Amino acid sequence: MPAPRTVLLTGAAGGLGTLMRDLLPDYGYELRLLDLRPIEGAPDAIVADLGDKDAVREAVRGVDAIIHLAGISLEAPFEKILKANIEGTYHLYEAAREEGVGRIVFASSNHAVGYTPRPQGDDPLIPIDTPHRPDTFYGLSKSFGEDLAQFYWDKHGIETVSVRIGSCFAEPTSVRMLSVWMSPADGARLFHATLTAENVGHTVVYGSSANTRLWWDLTTARSLGYDPQDDSEPFAEKLIAEQGELQDGNEAHAYLGGQFVTDPPIWPY
Ligand SMILES: NC(=O)c1ccc[n+]([C@@H]2O[C@H](COP(=O)([O-])OP(=O)(O)OC[C@H]3O[C@@H](n4cnc5c(N)ncnc54)[C@H](O)[C@@H]3O)[C@@H](O)[C@H]2O)c1
């Protein structure tokens, strides 16, 4: 596959989309933007709902690859998740099949495996082939998305890298995030690797920086050429002083998914 140049970025108005709109052009990509919401300063951005099959098909026409970030990114009633994340992702893959787009990067989430107990002490890192253990309907939709990606590879030869993103924000803001944080610069490095690696078929990777307190195995991500440069450790002392260490016996501290297991943040609309 020749290196992609034109990339459709869905969910471009969101937090991660905004970070990647800034960082990915430096890797030489020309981004076509799509979101439900208009984007200030980007009059050419496509304003469309993933539920609109025709609009999605038109949006993918002519691009070399897709980074699929759009959807509900928190917990919500099943019916809403079904429309935005499950049907929406299906529409995107169908559009890619119809328009001959050969590579998709799917923003999966740690919440697809959120009920996995966090490693402690000398426990091994969580492997990439750990079973799906979604912690929410949201996480369930990410498990579905990974299976959809596998199906479109096996059935239709569309390649996907599913990235189980930890927490990609400017800085980690919780003790849990010290283990799962991905700096925006490492996020861009990882997306670049997922777009340019050869013969990925359907590959699942974790998405985080090279954190000292890492919970999962980045070997597969590294095998695609990802070379993370950041570590959350410089933030550790302050966050632990403010919030304390993760506690045994506290359910919200027991699993990879953290608070999503006990008291998930709810999608606002
Ligand atoms: N930010 C993270 O740390 C993180 C971690 C794990 C996974 N993810 C995944 O990465 C993606 C981006 O995350 P984010 O933090 O930027 O979320 P976000 O909520 O800030 O952005 C999501 C964007 O998708 C758009 N959207 C929602 N429903 C849509 C629809 N039906 N049609 C078109 N657009 C729609 C929203 O308008 C929003 O701009 C999400 O899929 C999320 O699940 C993010």
Ligand SMILES: O=C(O)[C@H]1O[C@@H](O)[C@H](O)[C@@H](O)[C@@H]1O
């Ligand atoms: O686990 C996390 O920290 C993150 O997981 C992602 O899936 C969610 O979209 C994001 O809102 C969370 O902050």
